[in-house]
């Protein structure tokens with residue numbers, strides 16, 4: 001059972017406990033509030049054992065041990081945990097999550113990390129090597145994404161961040177601060193398709209920006225006309241994905257970015273998922289619309305090195321058109337008794353070793369390495385798509401290259417997913433509309449994985465057809481969660497879920 005399933009289970013239970021339409025008003029009454037909280041607690045109790053499987057077999061440290069535990073013992077325990085957990089991703093059973101995962105590559109990155117483990121780019125005087133790595137990561141990524149040369153007159157520039165979410169947060173903060181400074185906009189708005197990553201919602205919440213959602217068309221690509229209608233004098237940026245996380249669809253970036261340019265506003269391409277794989281699609285003969293800085297309206301791009309850049313988790317790149325724009329991202333303070341202080345991103349101290357490992361991944365892969373990886377991934381995805389198309393009960397959403405979302409007009413797709421979960425697969429359940437996706441990585445290019453996926457998927461469909469009355473474990477949950485009108489209840493429960501994660 002994956003995390004999202006559990007969360008949806010929670011929302012359904014709550015919906016049953018108290019009629020949903022009355023919930024919002026009732027929630028404000030203290031007595032009712034207590035009651036709801038008690039309900040939540042009951043549901044959470046049931047979840048706890050699956051979320052905390054190691055309580056019985058491992059020592060729990062709620063406080064520091066009086067005497068330090070020996071290094072050997074710690075490492076041996078961790079190795080045991082790894083053995084339990086690694087099989088699933090190593091053998092290619094999970095969607096996304098681990099993008100490379102070959103042992104040689106992992107060992108190489110670990111060696112690089114170990115060499116650089118003390119480094120912190122905040123102290124550029126002590127570790128100029130980290131500064132070199134980071135500036136080159138940015139430059140190499142910019143060149144891959146449409147920057148013309150190191151002396152590019154458009155000055156495509158950027159910084160390294162801790163991940164896709166931070167890159168997106170930084171870009172949105174940058175647009176907000178620029179709009180305030182240059183255009184006196186105090187009620188900033190961004191326009192993003194409903195399929196844009198949740199990180200844009202997060203940025204809106206964190207930075208007091210209004211997020212205006214626009215719909216997508218039948219191929220799950222942003223509706224340009226709707227974007228045009230949504231522009232106001234407060235719009236600071238328009239967003240498009242290349243591709244989107246849910247359905248792997250590349251938005252009409254050219255049209256959207258031209259719209260932004262014609263109105264003098266920023267345009268952000270979210271290439272977190274596609275930044276290191278889409279650039280190779282064209283030379284492999286796939287039809288991919290332009291999405292990078294070759295389009296004059298694109299003013300920023302996020303690209304995740306820790307996805308298809310094959311770096312270790314914890315790095316991403318945020319790029320801007322022009323140093324003037326990038327400057328709005330920076331933080332400086334001149335009066336702190338701790339000295340003259342500045343930082344390019346949200347963090348102060350940062351793990352320089354992760355940047356070193358990212359740089360090492362990039363230069364060891366090279367263009368050829370990325371091209372070959374993309375080729376293998378697209379080929380495997382092709383096999384998987386063909387297999388799904390052979391199953392009449394299923395339909396693929398849109399025309400994706402390698403993030404393949406599929407649903408069904410006749411079967412409950414979450415029951416299909418239930419069966420797949422029983423066969424060890426870790427697929428992503430999505431909603432609005434109901435579907436499931438597999439994000440193909442190098443793990444799936446291993447021999448036999450795509451075939452096994454299709455074989456299991458065929459059995460899943462046959463099973464669901466043959467057992468129409470079977471409830472499944474998660475299917476009813478997904479169904480009801482999708483119809484819960486009061487989203488604040490679901491939101492409350494997600495927060496309780498996070499509480500649970502931090503319970504020892």
Ligand SMILES: *Cc1c(COP(=O)(O)O)cnc(C)c1O
Nearest residue numbers: 163164165197243244245272273
């Ligand atoms: C993964 C992803 C992000 C966010 O990345 P994190 O590294 O998880 O913070 C943003 N946008 C898209 C399209 C993504 O796939």
